[in-house]
Amino acid sequence: MTQARPRQTGHPRSRLLQLATPPGGMVADDSLPCLAERLGRLFGLGDTMNLDAALAFRGGQPATVQSAVIEQLSRELATTRQALIRRIHGYGVETEQQDPAAFEPYLNAWLTLQRKIAAATRQLRDKVRKTMKDQGQNLARLAELDSVFDHTMAGYTSQCFSHISKVLEQRFQALRTSSEQSPEPGTQPGDWLHRYCEEAQTLLLAELDVRLEPVLGLLEACHNEVSDSP
Known part of the structure; x- marks a missing residue:
């Protein structure tokens, strides 16, 4: 029996955008250009030709x-x-043994995990396309289309994901400063650091879901093709 695609509550992109945007800084979707216009800014002439070739792609024998x-x-x-989630939940465990006031060790640990997520999801996406x-x-044909979109938008998506580290640094400094200037009653000196690690893990989990969305979409198309096959 064909397994159904896992469903999640809320759109992963919207969740990541909310987590990575400072309070009061959210940009309303209706203020952005339409999807076709935004894609048009990313696709050059060569990309358009590749997209046209992908649309006309004919595979081997049916x-x-x-x-x-x-x-x-x-x-x-x-x-x-699941393996990546376990790695994410371990973020900050070893780093917390170092100077809690220094952000760089936490940033390096976070960037290492981010690269691991990017590499693992990219490898999985490539494997699904190759199988398709x-x-x-x-x-x-769908695999060809996805390959064109993936290649064309690689630079843009990388730039977007790189912004998250800046958000993390701002949050780290804000939590540390707040703890030093006006500690809440009943809190321990290191509580702010545990809170930061939890928020960093939440951001990584949200990024993981976003990076897996294309893979889930390809697999859903495969499941639908299985269902439609006689």
Whole structure:
């Protein structure tokens, strides 16, 4: 039996945007240009030609979608996600033994985890695309389209994700300053640091969900193709 795609409450992009935006700094979606206009700013002439070629892509001979292969990819996604979540929940455990007033060790640990998440999700996305190219013309064409979008938007997405480290530094300094100037009754000296680590973990979990969205979308298309196959 084909497994259904895991559903989550709320859109991962919106959740990450809310977490990474300072209070009062949220930009309303209706103030942004339409999706087509925003994409048009990212796609140059060469990208447009690649997109046109992907839309016209014709794979090899028609093939029956193999549900067992798709199920294996779904299990691999779940396993990868759980492994990354365990790594994220360990953030700050070793770093807390160092100088709590220095942000750099926490930033380095966070960047290491962010790179791990990016590499693991990219590898999984590439593997799903490669598999789709052998699962019939419809999925092969979708894999080509996803490859074009992924390549074209790589620089933009990398720039967006890099902004999160700046948000973390601001939050680190704000929590430390607040603890030193006006500590809350009943709190311990290191409580602010534990709170920062929890918030940093929450941001990493939100980023993980965002980075997995394309993989989930590709697998959902595969599941739908299995369902539609005679």
